[in-house]
Amino acid sequence: IVHFLMLLGENEDELRQLSPILLNQRLLQKLRTYPEAQQFSNRDLMYCLYEWNDPRENAVSTSYGKEIRKQNQEDISEKSPPQLFLSIADALERKGQVILHGPPGTGKSYHALRFAEWWLGRTQDEITTRQTSRRVWWMVAKPKNWHWDELFNSGSVTYTYGRIKRNYDRVQPGDLVIGYLARPHKHIYALARVTKKIIDDKDSTPHIQLEP
Structure with missing residues (x-):
């Protein structure tokens, strides 16, 4: 928690004098000052923080997770992905959905994110070759203004x-x-990839284009 608070501009000496409970409260208060954070639960916020800047040295809770995390220090090979990925892909192709279950800390979110990167990248050989470090972004949609269904209905x-x-x-x-x-949904609804960056000739407004 001290690590994240320092990244957000807090003073280390002051933080070291606080109890774990007070540190946790301060971190949540700090995060809630950002408008984007209002859409996330506390658990989702912590997940995003660890995805942004994980202070641990590739540490996960399960031995299988450690094996996968070590392998993912390099890009996962399309020709020899982990067996877990193959099982998830098979279930998706047969049933159209997959549910990962297990107690907290067993790597469900981590494996889902890594699988999504591998799955979406399978048909992106040209992009992968041209760009060696793809990023993963969170994008939030407010149902009152826009819904992710439009992405699937329109194709982009x-x-x-x-x-x-x-x-x-x-x-x-x-x-x-x-x-x-x-x-009121508060859950992941879609996985997509960025296909284009566009500059509108009329007003020079930049855009990005997504496809599922």
């Missing part, structure tokens, strides 16, 4: 840059997107 969707423009500037074709549906 185009976004103008949002409030945090520095993040949009870093987005590149081939990056992966986790589509999160905000309240």
Whole structure:
């Protein structure tokens, strides 16, 4: 928690004097000052923090997870993916959905994210060859304003840059997107990839295009 608070601008000496409970409260209060954080539960916020800047040295709770995390220090090979990925892919092709279950800390979210990257990248040989470090982004949709169903119904969707423009500037074709549906649903709804960065000739407005 001290690690994340320091990344958010807090003073280390002051933080070291606080109890774990007070540190946790301060971190949540700090995160809630960001408008984007209002759409996430506390658990989702912590997951996003660890995805952003994990202070652990490739540590996970299960021995199988350790094996997968070690393997993922390099890109997962399309020709020889982990057996878990093959099982998930088989279930998706047969049933159209997969449910990962287990107690907290056993790597469900981690494996789902890594599988999504491998799954979406299987048919992206050209992009993968051209771009060696694909990023994974979270994008939040408010159901009252827009729904991720439009992505599937239309086959693609185009976004103008949002409030945090520095993040949009870093987005590149081939990056992966986790589509999160905000309240009252509060869950991951879609997986997509960035296919284009577009500049509108009329007003020079930059856009990014997503496809499922």
